[in-house]
Amino acid sequence: MKSLEVQNNQLFDKNSIPYLNKNEFRNSVLDLLAKGCRMISLTPVDKKEPQKIIAVLADSSSSTIHIIGGDFNGVNLEFESWANEFPQTNYFECELSENYGYFPLNHPWLRPVRKQNIILGNQPYHFFKLEGEEVHEVAVGPIHAGIIEPGHFRFQCHGEVVYNLEINLGYQHRGVENLFLQSNSDKRIILAESIAGDTTIGHAFAHCNAIESLYNTKLSLRAEIVRTIAAEIERIAMHLSGLGGISNDIGFALPASAYGRLRTLAINSLAAICGSRFGRGLFVYGGVRYDFNEEIINAVKNNLSIVQNDVSQITDYLFSSVGTLSRFEETGTVKKELAKDIGLVGLAARSSGLEEDARIQFPYSAYRYNPISMITLSTGDVFARARLRALEIEESLRFIFDQIENLPQGEIKSEINTLKTNAGVISIVEGWRGEIVHIAFTDEKGNLSNYKIKDPSFNNWYGLSLALRETGISDFPLCNKSFDLSYAGHDL
Amino acid sequence: MDDAIKIRILQGDPVIHDVKNVQLPSRYRGLPKIADKKCPDKCTKCIDVCPTNAIRLNPLSIDLGLCIFCPLCEEYCPEKIIHFTQDYRLVVDKKEKLLVTKDTKFISPDIASEKIRKYFGKSLKLRQISAGGCNGCELELNALSNVNFDMGRYGIEFVASPRHADGIVITGPITQNMAKATEICYEAVPNPKIIILFGACAISGGVFKSSEAIQRKFLEENKIDLYIPGCPPHPLTFINGLLDWLDKK
Secondary structure (H helix, E strand, C coil): CCCCEECCCEEEEEEHHHHCCCCHHHHHHHHHHCCCEEEEEEEEEECCCCCEEEEEEECHHHHCCEEEEEEEEEEEEEEECCCCCCHHHHHHEEEEEHCCCCEEEEECCCCCCCCCEEEEECCCCCCCCCCCCCEEEEECCCCCCCCCCCEEEEEEEEEEEEEEEEEECCCCCCCCHHHHHHHHHHHHHHHHHHHHHHHHHHHHHHHHHHHHHHHCCCHHHHHHHHHHHHHHHHHHHHHHHHHHHHHHCCCCHHHHHHHHHHHHHHHHHHHHHHCCCCCCCEEECCCCCCCCCCCHHHHHHHHHHHHHHHHHHHHHHHHCCCHHHHCCCCCCCCHHHHHHHHCHHHHHHHCCCCCCHHHHCCHHHHHHHCCCCCCCCCCCCHHHHHHHHHHHHHHHHHHHHHHHHCCCCCCCCCCCCCCCCCEEEEEECCCCCCCCEEEECCCCCCCEEEEEEEHHHHHHHHHHHHCCCEEHHHHHHHHHHCCCCCCHHHHH | HHHHHHHHHCCCCCCCCCCCCCCCCCCCCCEEECCCCCCCCCCCCCHHHCCCCEEEEECEEECCCCCCCCCCHHHHHHCCCCCCCCCCCCCCCCCCHHCCCCCCCCCCCCCCCCHHHHHHHHCCCEEECCCCCHHHHHHHHHHHHCCCCCHHHHEEECCHHHHHHCCEEEECCCCCCHHHHHHHHHHHHCCCCEEECHHHHHHCHHHHHCCCCCCCHHHHHHHCEEEEEECCCCCCHHHHHHHCCCCCC
């Protein structure tokens, strides 16, 4: 088995990737999947040369990333799908097929990822349909009832019970990956911040880590700690927002409004740090734009102390209600084995008992020196996903208070020079939803030749589909909010 | 029940009572001010770094429809001519008014027509359409209904159905895949109706302006009533803009 083994954010020579022929490529990927690796990307290295692709697989147990090249020059772009044995690869195959004309043979369910009205294997695509007596179909979206992003949902129901939910996305597609190749360095960070506005810091973090590796720049510890503090504030803010939304979806107004108030405090802390409630403008290549001073530290500490004091009481109140538990428990369950098979990541994976957290398994930035705890729950239902948010808020608060008390001195920005030529890097960051992957390659002139992004939502939307199986359709909003996935991040 | 009262007491009084005079954090970037100073000869630094080409020279101006309120021009200007203030009142009713020059002291929309104020002055229901919005603008619009901003107290609310709405609020650059749905949704709103563009992406395409995946024909074919600049705009920007436009105290 041939593969290039790298660590998170390790700069590697593009030419050191072993390219195998079609069959060897398939078998090598299969071997790694069988060893428990998770696919994190399937993409060409150079957009102009789509016949050469790489499969990137992450081995969480050894913190290693495997890169295997497949050379399709001179042969047709058909390959035997891995998805029948390893369902986690099925969506990556769909994406490769949609973007570059590859065709996975015997694929269990080839479907559109972002494009509307496409032809797959000479046939127009049709939604999966359930037939029989008393079955009916419910179509929702792209525009939904609340202020949320667009997406289309097809429910196949028998009475109130959902038998299949098909999620059809792509409405948000803005061509972000292409824009990365056309943009200069200042604009690239802003683009990264706009991939998913709720994960501004997560994506900026992954992007800066990737590009800084290509610059071969080392950051000061102070800059790294400021970054991780901001990332944890984002996690707290969005978990509070999630808990508020979940409370709202069971009609429990008091916790919904109380969590909303605390979220304001969390995002106002980000505004104190960098002027934007979402952390826009904080990240620059080589460090951060804004330093912490006593005034900022006090503002952040004051805000987060209120959050720390209030959130535990609100959470106790929410979870001690019988009404809450009856709605949360055993609703929208994804069992551990299923979660592993379909390759769930992040919050949703940990709620199903999988140990998946890039901050611990692929440590980067200040998480290398200041560890954070892995928190998992086992039930995989709405209860677990809500409860895990509450637990992660506590842990993130602990992390921030630890770090902010002991900020090391130092510059906040290191010098950068030019991008390494013919190089590549894989950057993994744990956003609040889960694993964010940014993959960057440069050409012989030092320009970006491909930029590939994977938002955790790409893995997890299918989890929501399966969570809905044999669940009442009226529980859909609650299940949806418990996953709280990004449309823009998926559609890019 | 006791617990509920405890939580209610914890809430305190979180409402921002005076939305017109809020001191935002010192690093917040609101209305840019252009100092009445001469640019150095042949200097184009601000233009070169602006990620959305929002800046023009002779005379120096910033188009708030394009501006994403990043600090780059302020950072690169050798003479400190451009400076972002904490003024969060940025809403205008005409595209031309989005242009900030050295003469701009503050900006505000003209008061809406008598008809609009008669119909919507006391109750304005809006349907939001996310058409490629990254969820930044969407989160800020959601925040308008929380206990801090509580926009409902002014009679302005978001509704689920376009049939119940008096207008639409668009976020995002309008992707090709959302162009049709945006049109259908707007058609479903009964007359008279308004269109509000929220955020740089909606107003100009923002950082996605040059992308082939967006389709902005809808905006050329319809009259826009309000422009809300920002990336994303602050909730207070939205509230104040609507209060000014509807001439509400």
